[in-house]
Amino acid sequence: VIRMSPRFRVLFAIPIATLGLVAFAGPAAASAPGAAAAPSSVSLRAGLNDTKDPNIAILEFLPSSFKVAKGTKVTWSFAGPEPHSVTFTAPGQPRPNIVTDESLAAPMPPTGPYDGQSFVNSGVLPTGESSSVAKFSMTFSTPGTYTYYCVLHPNMDGTVQVTDDTQDSQKQITKTGNSQLAKWESEGEAAKAKLVKTKSKPIANTDGSTTYTVQMGASTPHTDVLAFSPTPQKLKTGDHVTFVNNSDAPHTASFGGKLVPTDPNAANVVSAVPGASPQTLVASTYINTGWLLPKSSGLPEPVRSFTFDVPDAGKFTYACVLHLPSGMAGELDAN
């Protein structure tokens, strides 16, 4: 046993105490054992369209859930073209839907770090025909689990888990988001392949004309296919084409080429123009189904359908105003 004299103990004590003070006051003290150093910001995607086929909109946050430490800035990017929102409701508040509340298109950002007690909304992004990626950021102040959703796609929801000090790395968030994206893209591509093979079901009428059916889009649990099923090949003067919405999204079939409005919420897009089904097509005239609501609305098929009579030979182009940015359009060629 080596005994130190009282004088030596004092000499040793000074540097150790000094080191201890430095360590306590320095940045090392912030890392408790086992806690990863918290990055100050993370980002993820709020849906996007399939990079190989813009007709396929992925209706999921990528990833659908992640974990952050309080104080971390979270940024959602909206590449579109199908728009989405990041929307948090206050405790007990029902989820408002843009079909019944148009004001949800506008942003209502948090006034400071978010504690889960108020309504917060990114608004619908990206806006207009902008091709740039829109962003929305917020910081969480209070540990807990917060769910959020998209006001346009009520089944599209995500979860943020806020902790005191642990969180997923940006690398983990990106990796999980990418693997979910690949899965949902395959799901959407299979549904698109099926939609483009859908026959137009010709029905022979007693007057010698034929009525064909065109399906408006298709839906899977995680995607919307924003395309029409193939238009009839043998369409003749006097025939009829019935558009029917059996998908989970609202759609329109709007004829008139450049006369078709681009704002989905315009009164002459929401309502049928010039009136209820059936309507006779007139070249270079705006004729619109109005919003045909999704199958999930519970409305019977005739209410989700609209018939056009084809009076003349010619080409009649049509588009869905709600999904123009995703390329939802078609053409009737009558002989």
Ligand SMILES: [Cu+2]
């Ligand atoms: Cu549509």
